[in-house]
Amino acid sequence: MRLPFRLGLRGELLWLVAGVMLVVVGLFSALWLHTRRSNEDARQLSAGAVRELAREGLLSRGQTLSSQLADAATNPLYYLDLAKLGELARATLRQPDVVYVIIHDAQGQVLHDGSGDIPAFGQPMSDPMAYEALQAEGPHGQWSEMLLDVASPIRIGGERIGGVRVGLSRENATRREVEVLGPLQARLQAASNEHLAWILTLLAAMFGIAGIALWLLQRRIVQPITELAEAAGRIEQGRYTEVTLHSERQDEIGELVRGFTRMSEAVARHDRDIRRMAYTDSLTGLSNRLAFREALDDRLLTLQASSGELALLFVDLDDFKRVNDTLGHEAGDEVLGQLSVRIRLAVERLGGQGAEIARFGGDEFIVLFLADDIRASSGRLAEALIEEVQRPLILHGRQVFLGASVGITLFPFDAASAGQLLKNADIAMYQAKVAGKGCYRFYSKAMDQAVERRVQLEEELRGAWERGELSLHYQPIYRLADGRPMGAEALCRWEHPRLGVVPPSVFIEVAEQSGLIEALGRHVLVQACQDAATWKQPGMEPPFVSVNISPRQLRSGDLPDVVASALQATGVAPQQLHLELTETAVLGDEAQASALLSRLRATGVKVWLDDFGTGFSGLSHLRRVPVDGVKIDRSFVADVLRDPDDLALTSAIIAMAHSLGITVVAEGIEAEGQYAVLRERGCDQGQGFWLGRPMPANDMRRAFRDASGQ
Structure with missing residues (x-):
């Protein structure tokens, strides 16, 4: 066995x-x-023995004092000479350890206690020891925790006429x-x-x-x-460099050690050549996926035995596809080579002894990192890696800017196996992408649930338009000068049969990340144009419809063709269509965005910048990016009545935009005071719950018809 x-x-x-x-x-x-x-x-x-002797000594002394007092008090008691009785009682009280003296009659009533005014005179004794004291036929001692009470009767001619009680403290006896x-x-x-x-x-x-x-x-x-x-x-595991045996002993064990050393060196030489070809990424010179997985498995075995910790950092380049699409794959390979060097140097600079770095595939790198305070150290490393990647690259005489999203998982806190750690790091990296890219996130168990919900939501979102679950609502946009409706913003709504109303902030993000936003954006654009074709305001120009365009739609490059197709299919005039893009989407690649927006504006379509003021652009970019209008972000509008800075910034945006011939629209008007201030500052148009809430297409059509009849 x-x-x-x-x-x-x-x-x-x-x-x-x-x-x-x-x-x-x-x-x-x-x-x-x-x-x-x-x-x-x-x-x-x-x-x-000592305690018994002390008790006997104290009892003997108490009996002596009680007997002597009883003998001396016989005649005074018989003649009821209280003065003499008091003298005898006080003399006894002056004896060491004596706490009290009581002289009483045959019925147990107090005659004297040695005090001057005898407050207890004539009162019966009622303490717990009184009964035995009255029944005593001779000197009788009673013990309490702190006292010894010794009673002696007083007799004349065999008749009991009273008695005495002497109380002695046990404190001195205990001390002795x-x-x-x-x-x-x-x-x-x-x-x-x-x-x-x-x-x-x-x-x-x-x-x-x-x-x-x-x-x-x-x-x-x-x-x-x-x-x-x-x-x-x-x-056996192929870790030949870790075999460092050496011995100066001249006995059998020394010979065995030296033989092991020679064998290890011979095997290592043959293994290095093979591993170099099988485990190295030819483009970057880093370890490849296979080598990293083996190194990770080996490191986990070691750390499990020693209760160690490590961090796995999954680094994914942001928007790397744009480099391959615009500059070619050879340029992309050169970018990967330069970034691999930066990543390696950053790891070494932050104390990466024993770290493993690998190119995991495509534009993905992975780092195995060990440190004492593993969470804080890996966070600092992630920040350094993001900073290194964000530094401009010089490629064919031009600067190329990239970013990186990093996911971090920790052993043994998040998982114990290599496969689960890699999965966790990938999930955390995805959360960094969702958070806006260019950042890092630590894995948490809640991310698994989030990924599961996202996958489920993505599956439900596919075909949702065809099933009639997705629809458009419209929020009216008013001219602030006279309060007339000028147009409306198209807002997508999802009514799921099981999940109920899914917030746009949830499903739009899923659509953006999964790529479904391009198909969804086409459907929204066509439907919005169809609805706008039915909007009429007799005597006035037709109301416009504004449609939000996602950054992914802008990056695809075919947005002008998609817009032209929608206009042709619905018959809507180009002037009735306004496209809304965020600042960050436009400024991510300003040159390409400017070219696309110029083509769109040439057809008569209006271009607005949404959420203006929240990005990193500044007003100076309005001169370089061809737009027709800007939407002041609702965060500024919300505080124009309370925050002088927001009011000043809003006024500056309005004045600068007007100087460039650009229309200004305010979002989030929810109070009459906000409306009045913005109109006073010269803001052209506005929208918000105070002016009008989002409504279905039929209600929007009636609202325009009713407004024209006013």
């Missing part, structure tokens, strides 16, 4: 020594316990008891400590001898054998 584990020579020696020492410790412990028990018995016997027992207990404790010191000294000596013996066996026999076994394991 094979044992489930191998004890090993070191373990056997440890067990043997541990067994012997356990027996020795047991014997010494028994001896020590016996000594302590004997000392405790002696202490208890001595304490009992402690004084007597103190030196005895100190001597017993000293003897006990001396015995313990000898026992501990002997135990320490035996442990020292056992430790020296174990150390010698470990150093001379066990350690060399263990090193050989570990070296054999490293050779």
Whole structure:
């Protein structure tokens, strides 16, 4: 039968020594316990004897005082001479340890207690000891926790005419008891400590001898054998560089060590050539996917045994496809080569000893990183990698700007297997993409649920337009000067049969990330143009419809053709169509965006910048990007009545845009005061809940018809 584990020579020696020492410790412990028990018995016997002597002494003294007082008080009590009784009581009270004196008659009524005014005179004794004191036939003592009460009767001719009670404090007796027992207990404790010191000294000596013996066996026999076994394991795993055996010994073990070393060097030479071809990425010189996976598996085995930690950083380049599409694949390869060097240098600069870097495929890199404070260190590394990637690249005499999104997962906190760690890092990287790119995110279990929900939502979104679940609502846009409706913004709504109303902020993001936004954008554009074709305002120019264009639609490059096809199919005049793009979408590639927008404006279509003021552009970009209007972001409009800075910035945008001949639209007007301020500042148009909420196409059509009849 094979044992489930191998004890090993070191373990056997440890067990043997541990067994012997356990027996020795047991014997010494028994001896020590016996000594302590004997000392405790002696202490208890001595304490009992001293305590009994103290009690007997105090009782004898109390009986003497009580008897003497009873004899002296006989005649004064018979003649009820209170003055004499008081004198006798006070004389007794002055005796050491006497707490109280009570002289009473035969019925137990107090006659004197040694005080001046005798407040208890004539009152029966009612304390717990009174009954036995009245029944005493001779000197009788009663004990309480702090007192001794001694009662003696007073008789004349055999007839009891009263009695006396003397109360003595036990405090001095207790103190004397402690004084007597103190030196005895100190001597017993000293003897006990001396015995313990000898026992501990002997135990320490035996442990020292056992430790020296174990150390010698470990150093001379066990350690060399263990090193050989570990070296054999490293050779088996292909970790030849970690085999560093060396020995100056001239015995059999020394010869064995030197033989192992020669064998390891020979095997390593042959293995290096093979691994160089099989495990290196030819483009960047980094490890490839296969090499990294093996390195990760090996590192996890080591860390699981030593309870170590590591971080896995998944680095994905943002918008790398644009480099291949615009500059060619050779330029893309050169970009990957330059960035791989930057990534390697960043890892080395931040203390990446023992780190592994690999090109995982395409524009993806992965870093295995070890550090003490693994979470904080990996966060700093991710920031450094993003910063390195964002620095401009010089390619064929022109600057190329890229970004990177980084996902981080930690071992052993997030997962214990290589496959799960890689999956977690990929999920975290995706969350960094969703967060806006150019950032990093740590993996959390909530991300799994988010990815699952996103995948489910993406599946449901496919075909949602064809199933009639998606529809358009329109929010009217008014001219602020006279309050007349000028047009409306098309807003996509999703009414799912099971999930209910899905917010646009949720499904638009899914559509953008999955690529469904291009097909959805075409449907929205065509439907909006069809609805706008039915909008009429007699005596006025036809109302316009504004449609939001996603950054992905803009990057595709075929937006002018898609718009022209929608206009032709619906018969809407180009002047009735306004396209809304965000600042960040336009400025991501300003040159390409300017060319596309110029083509669109040449057909008569209007172009507006949405959420103006929230990006990184600045007003100066309005001179270089051909737009017809800007929409002031609702965050500025919300605070124009409270924040002077927002009011000043809004006024500056209006003035600058008007100087360039650009229309200004304010979003999010939700109060009459906001409307009044914006109209006063010369804002051209506005929209918001105070002016009108989003409505279906038929309601929007009636709203335009009713407005024309006013």
